[in-house]
Amino acid sequence: MSEIISKLxxxxxxxxxxxxxxxxxxxxxxLKASDSEKYIICxxxxxxxxxxxDEYIIRNYxxxxxxxxxxxxxxxxxxxxxxxxxxxxxxxxxxxLIELIGALxxxxxxxxxxxxxxEETAICNFIEKGFAVPRQKPPFISDSGLWGKxxxxxxxxxxxxxxxxxxxxxxxxxxxxxNGDTANAGTFELSNSLTIEDMLxxxxxxxDFDFFVQVGGGAEGLIMLPSELNVSLSGCGAIxxxxxxxxxxxxxxxxxxxxxxxxxxxxxxxCREGVYRIYEMVKNRDIDKEKLFDLFxxxxxxxxxxxxxxxxxxxxxxxxxxxxxxxxxxxx
Amino acid sequence: xxxxxxxxxxxxKEISCFEGQKILExxxxxxxxxxxxxxxxxxxxxxxCRLCIVEIVGRRGYQTSCSTNAExxxxxxxxxxxxxxxxxxxxxxxxxxxxxxxxxxxKSEDCRMLHLxxxxxxNISRFSDRKKDFPEMNFGPSIYFDSSxxxxxxxxxxVCAKQNxxxxxxxxxxxxxxxxxxxxxxxDCVYCGQCVVHCPTGALQEVDSIKDVEEAMRxxxxxxxxxxxxxxxxxxxxxxxxxxxxxxxxxIAAGIRKIGIENVFDVSVAADIVTMEEASELIERVSSGxxxxxxxxxxxxxxxxxxxxxxxxxxxxxSVRSPQVLFGGLTKTxxxxxxxxxxxxxxxxxxxxxxxxxxxxxxxxxxxxxxxxVDAVLTTHELACLLKKNGVDLKNIEPxxxxxxxxxxxxxxxxxxxxxxxxxxxxxxxxxKLTGKNPETLEFCAVRGLQExxxxxxxxxxxxxxxxxxxxxxxxxxxxxxxxxNPSLYHYIEVMACPGGCIGGGGQPxxxxxxxxxxxxxxxxxxDQGKKKRLAxxxxxxxxxxxxxxNNKENIHKICHTKYGKKEKENSF
Numbered sequence: 001m002s003e004i005i006s007k008l009x010x011x012x013x014x015x016x017x018x019x020x021x022x023x024x025x026x027x028x029x030x031l032k033a034s035d036s037e038k039y040i041i042c043x044x045x046x047x048x049x050x051x052x053x054d055e056y057i058i059r060n061y062x063x064x065x066x067x068x069x070x071x072x073x074x075x076x077x078x079x080x081x082x083x084x085x086x087x088x089x090x091x092x093x094x095x096x097l098i099e100l101i102g103a104l105x106x107x108x109x110x111x112x113x114x115x116x117x118x119e120e121t122a123i124c125n126f127i128e129k130g131f132a133v134p135r136q137k138p139p140f141i142s143d144s145g146l147w148g149k150x151x152x153x154x155x156x157x158x159x160x161x162x163x164x165x166x167x168x169x170x171x172x173x174x175x176x177x178x179n180g181d182t183a184n185a186g187t188f189e190l191s192n193s194l195t196i197e198d199m200l201x202x203x204x205x206x207x208d209f210d211f212f213v214q215v216g217g218g219a220e221g222l223i224m225l226p227s228e229l230n231v232s233l234s235g236c237g238a239i240x241x242x243x244x245x246x247x248x249x250x251x252x253x254x255x256x257x258x259x260x261x262x263x264x265x266x267x268x269x270x271c272r273e274g275v276y277r278i279y280e281m282v283k284n285r286d287i288d289k290e291k292l293f294d295l296f297x298x299x300x301x302x303x304x305x306x307x308x309x310x311x312x313x314x315x316x317x318x319x320x321x322x323x324x325x326x327x328x329x330x331x332x
Numbered sequence: 333x334x335x336x337x338x339x340x341x342x343x344x345k346e347i348s349c350f351e352g353q354k355i356l357e358x359x360x361x362x363x364x365x366x367x368x369x370x371x372x373x374x375x376x377x378x379x380x381c382r383l384c385i386v387e388i389v390g391r392r393g394y395q396t397s398c399s400t401n402a403e404x405x406x407x408x409x410x411x412x413x414x415x416x417x418x419x420x421x422x423x424x425x426x427x428x429x430x431x432x433x434x435x436x437x438x439k440s441e442d443c444r445m446l447h448l449x450x451x452x453x454x455n456i457s458r459f460s461d462r463k464k465d466f467p468e469m470n471f472g473p474s475i476y477f478d479s480s481x482x483x484x485x486x487x488x489x490x491v492c493a494k495q496n497x498x499x500x501x502x503x504x505x506x507x508x509x510x511x512x513x514x515x516x517x518x519x520d521c522v523y524c525g526q527c528v529v530h531c532p533t534g535a536l537q538e539v540d541s542i543k544d545v546e547e548a549m550r551x552x553x554x555x556x557x558x559x560x561x562x563x564x565x566x567x568x569x570x571x572x573x574x575x576x577x578x579x580x581x582x583x584i585a586a587g588i589r590k591i592g593i594e595n596v597f598d599v600s601v602a603a604d605i606v607t608m609e610e611a612s613e614l615i616e617r618v619s620s621g622x623x624x625x626x627x628x629x630x631x632x633x634x635x636x637x638x639x640x641x642x643x644x645x646x647x648x649x650x651s652v653r654s655p656q657v658l659f660g661g662l663t664k665t666x667x668x669x670x671x672x673x674x675x676x677x678x679x680x681x682x683x684x685x686x687x688x689x690x691x692x693x694x695x696x697x698x699x700x701x702x703x704x705x706v707d708a709v710l711t712t713h714e715l716a717c718l719l720k721k722n723g724v725d726l727k728n729i730e731p732x733x734x735x736x737x738x739x740x741x742x743x744x745x746x747x748x749x750x751x752x753x754x755x756x757x758x759x760x761x762x763x764x765k766l767t768g769k770n771p772e773t774l775e776f777c778a779v780r781g782l783q784e785x786x787x788x789x790x791x792x793x794x795x796x797x798x799x800x801x802x803x804x805x806x807x808x809x810x811x812x813x814x815x816x817x818n819p820s821l822y823h824y825i826e827v828m829a830c831p832g833g834c835i836g837g838g839g840q841p842x843x844x845x846x847x848x849x850x851x852x853x854x855x856x857x858x859x860d861q862g863k864k865k866r867l868a869x870x871x872x873x874x875x876x877x878x879x880x881x882x883n884n885k886e887n888i889h890k891i892c893h894t895k896y897g898k899k900e901k902e903n904s905f
Contacts, residue, residue: 018854075594102879136377136379136399144708145378194739221350231768243695258507261507262507265509266484266508266509267378267380268379268381268382269381269382269422269425269426269483270382270421270422270425272429272484273426273428273459273462274425276462276507277425277428277459279507291458291459294417294421295421295425296419297417297418298418298421298425299381301393301394301414301418302382302385302387302394302418302422303382304379319373
């Protein structure tokens, strides 16, 4: 095993895009792939609402980010790397990134439209054909990604920490963006071993009112109650705080449903039609629970990609935990 | 490379298959039914309808069988209670985007969606119709697209791109991507109808001409004649459970008589005349330094493709009319005089495997004495519908001969229906015309078969004739690129827009796939094999007509030849 891959394994660095996949395994798979022409993608799509930790890193630590990508280029003898950014980040940071990239074979490109355009195989399709639709897996991109070549894709934060791991400066940290009903919103670098509750308290974000949080992103993140926060954070580093008394949960669900309905790729039936029907029910404030749960089932069990499989998460957890039919009608 | 043989188990049954085959493919080959809508063996698996999910022992969740490779030792179950429930819900969602208009849908007789709805106890109106206000539109006089029935499988978009036409495309409208005709002025429908035969619903159909034909049949002043294309005879039986590739020529004649039409002509007879004219034109071009290579023009989708996408190559097209148009012209002149009928009162109906033929008959370049040679085109599929509507079952009907007046078509005229057939017919006759002798073997095997591109060199006297045969328009495009680089590569090029030629045409019965196309083609070669006369120039009728009517330049020109011109976009929405 190569030096950097050993280091990544030892550091137990997990991917920070949300799936928590061990980074060293991705690197090793791409390294071992037989085709010698290899590509690297740094995913800075950050397309989910209420997540902006990657922007924080690009703004504050662009050299470390590029160092992480450069390490991957060297390790894989990659032909080229792409920094894939949503339009806002592309406009704001491309100049500084290009300056720092210098002669390295790294290209900065703007993301395709829609939330789905952040999914790894959709990114490959977008870079190749300008059309962000996911691909069937397997093959995994480590074997057959961009132009059918072995491709290593990591999130912005992951590449940042690759640089830290390489320098021996990684101390099991992660970046968390916190927002919502709080005066102290921001992005914080925190120890991975903290519980969510400690993260909120340590950043002066723990509310003094009855609340709930959405953890892992403002569309597909799960709803958690104050009593459930004594666990570490898995998934994407984002926590949104909601004041239980003042939050209109129907409006919240409508926001998710609208975002997902517009942001999906419309390829498969459960996601294209199922999400639309969830949106319709929530928007009309007229929920047929049997229909809704049938839709959750087909989304979870038959969707083409992870976006579709993840749709039901926030709705299920909200409905389960907030007793939503009586929500707002209870005596406080 | 030889494929490795492996074994998998589906629903407890051990099955041998090959590495690299998809599970669904293996199931279909072994008669195991796994529900599916977006799958078509001609196309890449899209795995978008999600109906073909199966359980693979040892794997988490469910996998779509259309897109998952069979692996040695794999154990697959295609049904369980949960799978049924998931299929039911996904079908309800598919129906929610499909505006049911079953009463006037040409596919409702054998609708795959309805079959599945019955099987999985689907409430087809559980969700309101999302697309009920979506538009209907016609592409030329050929193809009808009802976007309110579209289930977004995108097979049509893929097949249109595969044809290098790219007229159907995906466009973002609000929260959805939907299938739309292109607004790009450089892209237009060529009417090949491959979208129709690859559509799992009735969203894409031929433009309905049955009503026009019925109206003419009711009109006491009209003499209605039907003329049958070569490729129809080995496909229409499929609509009546006769099996793929079954020869039904005389059953078609009997069926049409049953609905009250006495005159049933065989377009293959006219194909023999086309062969005579094309062989002469080719020899003329080769010997006098004319424009080469000469392209065939029997396929109207190919002609439109060339006129729209490559007008610079129009001079390469043979000026000979297609068999149906040529025959319609003869019917309204020669036959009309013979029968003492005013040609204005003759209504010619072509039965074609093709949607583009509906477009071809509207071309004003083809008028004969001010009349359209052909008045209506019914696809193979439409004829089957018309017969069924009138209670005619071809499977159980007593065969009857076609109208004998025109003589019997030669085998050369029959094989026009499959890729390579036009070339083979032309070669058989060109050899005779150049040497005065028939070729030693009549089977020009190099141009046979369903492969996308074929070529042959044929030595005729001192001349070596180089021919190329392609089917599928992207293959034609590749060939065009090749001859642009080297214009002297070929003398003669046959192009058919549809895979396998007319036997795979856009008006043929559904399903159409490579195995079915092969059987339909074999049916035609079998007819050819069994014919006493297999060369166009030996047809008694051909001899007669050249003697009696096509005996002067004026008549030959009027009936047999036409011209082409650059086309602007015809379908803007």
